[in-house]
Amino acid sequence: MRSWMKMLKELTLRPKVHQVRKSPAYSFDEDLAKPVSGQKAKEILSKSSDIVFREFYLQGKESIPCLMAGVDGLVDKNLLDQFVLKPLMVDLPGRRELAQLTLSNVVDSTIQYLLPGLEIKKISKLSDAINAILSGDAVIFFGESKEAIVIGARGWANAGINEPVAESVIKGPHEGFTETLRINTSLLRRKIKHPSLRLISLKLGELTNTDIVVTYVDKVASPDIVSEVLKRLSTIKMDGVLESGYIEEMIEDFPYSPFPQIAYTERPDVLAGKLLEGKVGIMVDGTPIVLVVPAILTQFLNVNEDYYQRAMTAVLFRFVRYIGAFIAVTAPSVYIAVTTFHQEIIPTDLLMSISAGREGVPFPALLEALLMTIVLEILQEAGLRLPRPIGQTIGIVGALIIGDAAVKASLVSPLMVIVIGITAVSSYAIPYYDLSLAVRLTRFPLMILAGSLGFFGVAVGFYAGLIHLLSLRSFGVPYMSPIAPMRIRSLLQDTFVRAPWWAMKRRPQLLEIENPQSGGKGKE
Amino acid sequence: MGTTFLPVASIVSSAGGRDGWMIVLPAFILGIPYGLMVLSLLSQFPNKNLLQVSEIVFGKGIGKLIGVLYILITGYFGGLLLGQVGDIYERSIMPLTPISLFYLGTIILVFYLCKSGIEVFARFSEVIFPLIILALILNLTLSISRIEPGVLLPILSEGVMPLFWGGLKVAPFVMEYILFMAGILAFLPTDMKEIGQLRREVWRAVFLVGILDMFVAFTQILVFGPFETTRIVYGLLVLGKMVEVSRTVAGVESLFLGVWLGALVIKISAFLFTVVWGLETVMNLKGLKWEIAVCAVFMGIAFGFVRGSVLISEISFVDNYLILPFTTIWILGLWGTARWKKGKNIRGN
Amino acid sequence: METRRHQKVNRIAALILIVCLLFLPGCWGKREVEELAPLIGVGFDLGKKPGTFLITMQLAKPKQGGGESAAKIEDRTFSVEVASAREATEMVYKISSRIPFMGSLKVIVIGEGAAKAGFTDIIDFAQRFSEFRRTMYLVLTKGKAQTLLNIKLRDGELPAMSIKNHMEQGNNLSTFPTVRLGHYLTIIGSQSTAPILPVVETIKSGEDGIEYNNAKEGKELHIQGSGVLRGDHLVDYLTDKETKGYMWLENNVQNCLINTMDDKDKVSFGGQVLKSKTRYKLFDNNGVIGLQYQIQASISVDEVMGVKQQLSEPEWVDLMNQAETSYAKVIQEECEMSIKKERDLSLDFLGIGRLIDERDPSYWKTIKDQWEEKIADFPLNLNVQVSVHHSGMSSSSSTTND
Known part of the structure; x- marks a missing residue:
């Protein structure tokens, strides 16, 4: 009874401090407060395939190894090539200051003498570096130096991004995925700027060699589901994957059911929202349709605009x-x-x-x-x-x-x-x-x-x-949840009704994930 | 759980007159100690159903005998309930449709449900139960305008004794539930915290169903008066016929019947489950063909009771003279013996 | 391995389900809606042969209206002399090209002859057959039900339809009891109370002070008064006033019109009852147990007549108090007439027995068996309280009478 009252209170009274859907704790949280380190940054970020690292020696000096990092699709590659990598790598003869470059003065000297760009900043905290990278800037780390340089190199594709016809909204962003995978990942990156957003690349189709990206938010998505998705994808052997629909049919649990067991979207905001709920996205190159698993029935009747409206x-x-x-x-x-x-x-x-x-x-x-x-x-x-x-x-x-x-x-x-x-x-x-x-x-x-x-x-x-x-089960999640198995909190929070944001204290749990491998069959 | 609201009013008002509605809840509460006994047996013998427990406690011979009785009773009753589906539909809304189709449609549903496993069954009841409650509440509230004033008065003019006999007539409903519990036991979680949860569930289920049944009886006596309530076979259906929404939509009993069908499907499936489990534990008969065989037996029993009036008296006969004594004696004996043995063991050690 | 087998079994189960239910269908018990002739009203009279009934079935045959307009209803009324209601449907089947459809039956008219002879047997069909609703209306008619259902109404409506519509708005006037089949059966079940049914009659122009333009052919129906039954046998009719008294005593009045025009010379009032409530109390007067009726009604004053001059404010207040007493007097008179009738008939149509039973079951048990004899001198008290809520838009008379 008391728990009921508590829940009722939670859903109806607005708290003074809105802590809604707490982010999980990550192993790298501690490191973020520490000074910059190229090694650490690489460790944290390298799990996603869209982050590129470029290692080089400053001015050819082997004593100063450098590491440049940026998000593929968000950084302006041309600018980095021409105005960052070129001046940094090519030895400019005759400058006295450059001859005396050591790890201790390298950051200032680079800014003063080598980098021609306007938007250049010195940082010393790892969290700043990570944020800069994920926001679309490039960051250069110098060996063991406690400082790093952020280069404002944001330049992403805006052309060709249109509102999807099938999923139009009145209130909400009017952008949609495109046919190019890299643009799509960059659209997603711009929504979730956190190292926990993982993008894992695969190639499918013996002849088409289609790029596939599996994306999820670490620790929010259930690891069982992620590994099951990867496993099911790896079993696909076909000559061509031209659209995500090919994959959908190959990995869904009950192929003979008329009901869709895998959701899809063309909108980056929808995908980001779903990932934050703990779902897993599958992006396929060549199509704007991104698959989202696992799916439950009620989800097909709710749209993202619900969350934007009152x-x-x-x-x-x-x-x-x-x-x-x-x-x-x-x-x-x-x-x-x-x-x-x-x-x-x-x-x-x-x-x-x-x-x-x-x-x-x-x-x-x-x-x-x-x-x-x-x-x-x-x-x-x-x-x-x-x-x-x-x-x-x-x-x-x-x-x-x-x-x-x-x-x-x-x-x-x-x-x-x-x-x-x-x-x-x-x-x-x-x-x-x-x-x-x-x-x-x-x-x-x-x-x-x-x-x-x-x-x-x-x-x-x-x-x-x-x-x-x-x-039915979709990747281990009962299709009719949270109606049956009934979860009152989810029902009141985000099924037939949508609670106000301040009342959605907890992330909707993907219920009773049991044996995602079994193809939906529950315990007998 | 189940379809007790269809006949409940008729039964209690024939026994207790206009005060009949009062006995429903107490009779249901009778089920609580039994539920708790079953649960305590669960904590003593985890992951075993009560048939297996009986074999352990009473020995192989008696255990087998009880098992056979259990199978016979639940199987017979399941078949009768299947017959009731046909009876209800043929009697009330579709008199010209062959009764076999009702049997067939229902048994296919039941079979499909059982085939999908106990988990799906649990979820199915979870979905249907709110529907039933909603339908009941709608039915009851919409018939408020038909209420005859003063039929409930005077209260307790006939004394308490008829109530007691009425209670005995209602008690089997709850015992059906206990019988199913006896079988499902093997699938229930066994750690202490979950058992506490289950205990609460038993209380909640009994009270919920009891209160609903009470209201059903209450409303029917209010609307029809005690005399008519006794006479009407399925009072709730007649109540459904009388529902009028602002003089336009009238007689929506066929919609309500859809919900009652769901309730009956749950109940028959529960009995199909118990029979299948019984066969599995007692005779080691397992697998699809035995489930189909049980379904066929159900169909056979249903076809044996095409005559509605015979069916109804048979159902009440099985309720009163088989299920009630069997469950009462069996569970009580089992629990008592198990406790006694446990006590002896502790002392012995 | 196990799961795969299960999946397979599941699929087979689903397949069986689909195949069975999709490809088996025939036309079991199916009736297309245009093949039906909805039954609107049924009339029961006594047949010429003993033991038979003359059953009149009023079926509607919907026809497409001309152009875009709504459906036109054609009247098809048959009367057959049969021993049972089922036989009647058989006869009608033989005549009608459409299947008589019972589910729409709204009105059962019982002719005087059948009512006097008893009609339980014939009405059993209406409460047993599943298509019927217990919400249908029962009405009596003086004369034959057949003639009533066969008359042609001036607006072309079916008589049964007209009665049904009339009954449905009965609450607005509360001059006659609306009796549904379910209510009738419950009353019969209570054993001590005598059921009462409203009476429908045809009226011609000029009768009962009503005149209408006779240019259009046809008659009009009106519902007034009621009949008292002992079980299923008609005993006597109640007049309009007695019926009104019954309505008051039964706490059945919701909104009815009331006037005090009988008072000659004095100022008289007309108004509408806004709310009324009747309470019952047993009183014990030195060992004599009796029943007290307490009627409380709120009535408006919509009409004042006989006021000769403009009234001042206090005078108006006085007049309103006078209205309350005159209203109360009218109600009291109606109730007393009704009680007198009950005593004369020795038949408890007011349900006094049940009221006693509800309040004092032990006393009831002692008088239950000779109740019908006791009615005649069972002490009854009436207490009518009327409050006039308002006098409409004006607080004085329209005539100044200078």
């Missing part, structure tokens, strides 16, 4: 989305069940008008609904592939022919058109295309069940689907 409006929109998904699945089957089996539910007046509307319609309700749903699917599919100017025609044709003319010709009843319309609109409320496809797929068996067994059939279909969903 909590109360976000709750409303989530609610709308869940209702939409529910209607999209059930509306046609409920219509069928009600009109062919359970007429007593319908209010008498409505019964009369349905009955009158269906008069002269040659098909039974089931067939009518199936036909209309198929027509709807065709319309959707046709509109999707057409060039945009022609696409509008589809809308008009659909509205006129299917909506109006068909009713007038007594091919379908007016109520059926309404039901199909509501279904279509509701299914657009599902933010993830993959899930909306799954919903469209599950609609058909439910309709047939409803047509043959009424609400009993609908209930059986619904429960069968539920059992299926409950037995």
Whole structure:
């Protein structure tokens, strides 16, 4: 009881100090306060593949080994080559000061005599160096020297970064991933500037040699899941990987389930948000689609914009989305069940008008609904592939022919058109295309069940689907969590409702990760 | 847990008249000591179900005998419950649909659920349970406008004795739950902290179901009056028929029935589990074909009771004269003997 | 190894499920909605042959309205003389091209003859068959239910539909009890109380002081008064006033209109009951146990008549107090008429027996068996309290009468 009260309090009262989602402690935290050291920096950063290190000798002097570090994709390589590496490495003859370079004066002398750039700073703490590197600057370490130089060399690609069409937002950043892996990693780096963000490079595809990057936040992501992802990726043997969809099918747990078990995104902010929740991202060169694992069902109905809006409006929109998904699945089957089996539910007046509307319609309700749903699917599919100017025609044709003319010709009843319309609109409320496809797929068996067994059939279909969903696991995480296994805190914090940020004290735990290897099968 | 709310009001009001609703909760609380006994056996014999424990405590022969009884009772009852699905649907909303389809649909669900494992089963109940509560609350609140004033008064005009007999009629519901617990025991965690948690769960489950059942009986007596409540076979369904939302949506019992179906699926699956475990421990019969065989037996029993009225009297017969005495004697005896033996061992050492 | 096998089994299970449920379907118990003829009202009369009933079924046949308008409802009313309700449906099946659909039944009309002879047997179908709702309305009619259901209403509505709509807004007027099947059965179950049913009648222009334009063909229905039953046998009718008294005593009044026009010469009032509550108390007067009714009502004054001059403020307050007493008097009269009827009939339609049982079960047990004889002299007390909340938009009379 007391724990309940505590939780309630936590979720409803705003604390004075907002410590939300504490970052975990890392082994290098202590080192960061220490003076700079090239060796340490390399140790901390070298676990990610996008960080480049360049070792060289200053002015050819072997007594002064240097190490330059920067993030590939964030630093301006041209600038570093021309105006940093060249003057530092090539011996400039005739300068007296340079002849006397030692480790003790090297930093000042370099700044004074060698580096032509404007934005140059001397630092002495390791944390500053790491921050500078991760923010896109280059840092030069000099042997054992207690100081280092930061060179303002930020220069990243801005061209070609557009808002993703499939995931547009109103409030939130309008940038999306591109087809170039390096740009994508740099976009991610700019969101999470911490050494714990790991990027691990792989190559897949015997002929395409596609670059893959597995990314996660160390100690936030479960090591089991990370190693499982790497393991599953390493088992892929195929000649070409052209899109992340290839990988998705190869690594998902239940290939015969219509439900998506791997989320995807085209947005760096979404990916960063997911990584901070402890998920693992898989980036594939050549596509802006980044896979995110593990996935749970409710996640497909939540969008990142929920976190940018105020909590109360976000709750409303989530609610709308869940209702939409529910209607999209059930509306046609409920219509069928009600009109062919359970007429007593319908209010008498409505019964009369349905009955009158269906008069002269040659098909039974089931067939009518199936036909209309198929027509709807065709319309959707046709509109999707057409060039945009022609696409509008589809809308008009659909509205006129299917909506109006068909009713007038007594091919379908007016109520059926309404039901199909509501279904279509509701299914657009599902933010993830993959899930909306799954919903469209599950609609058909439910309709047939409803047509043959009424609400009993609908209930059986619904429960069968539920059992299926409950037995799914995505990389060891139960697909229906946190609904079942129920975790009250996660439910109240970030599932059907979104708690205000100050109430999200703890990171959503990826629940009950058991045997990610087993391919989703729980203990028996 | 389960579907006790369908018949509960009819049973208690036939025994206790208009005061019948009062006995539901006490009768459920009767289950708590049994639950705690089972848990204490769990801490004594970790990772063993009660059939294995009985073999250890009573010896092989009696243990096997109990096991066979256990299988027979749970198997028979599971089949009867399957029959009840058909009965409920045929009786109330789909009279023209062949009853075999209800059996078939349900048994497929049950089989699929059991095949997916105990963990999925647990999660399934976790999802369905709030649904059941929601449906019950909706059903009860929406029938408030149909309440007949004053039917509950006077309280206790007939004395307490009928209540006691009514309590005996309700007690088997809780015993069904204990029977399932006896089987699931092998899968429960065993360290002390978790057992404390489980103890709380037992309390919570019993109280929750008890209170809900009480409200169901209470509302039905309120709406129908004690006389009618006794007469109506599945009062809750009739209550569902009477629900009217602002004079437009009426008779949504077919929606509620979907939820009750979920409850029945849970219950039948629980009995399927117990039978399968029983077969496994007692006769070492294991694997898919035996599960299918049990499902077939369930179907057979259900087809044997196509006549609804016979089915209902058979269910109450099994409840009152098989499940109640069997569970009471078995668990009590087992717990007592185990304690006694343990005490003797300690003294012996 | 084990897990893989399990997965396989799982997949097989899922496959069986899908195959079974997708490809087995037939058309079990399926009825397309346009094949149905929704049953709106049923009437019960006595048949000519003994032991038979004349059952009138009013079915609606929805038709597509002209153009875009809503559905038009065609009337199809059949009367059949049968021994059981099921037989009646069979007969109707034979006639009608559509399946009679019982789920929409809203009104059961019981003709006088059937009501006097008892109708439990025939009504059993309505509470047993699963499609029916216990929320449907029961009404009585003087004369035959068949004629009532067969009349043509002036607005073209089906009589049963009209009765249903009328019953649904019954609470607004509280002049007749709305009795649903479930309520009727519960009352019967209580054994001591006699059920009461509202009476529906047709009226022609000129009857009961109501006139209407006769240019349009047809009649009108009205619900007024009620019938008292002993079990399922009609015993007597209550007049409008007696019914109103019953409503007051049963705590059934929500909003009803009330006027004191009977007082000649004096100032009279008309108004609407805003809220009312009836409480019951047993009193013990030297060993004689009786029941006290306490009726509390809040009534507005919407109409004042007979005021001859402009009133000052204190006078107006006096007048309002006078309104309270006149209102109370009207209510008291209605209630007394109703009680008198109960005593005359020796039939406890007011449910006094239950009220005693609720409050003093042990005393009830002693008088239970000879209750019907006791009703006649069972002491009853009435206490009516009326408070006038407001007098509308004006606080004086409109006439100055100079």
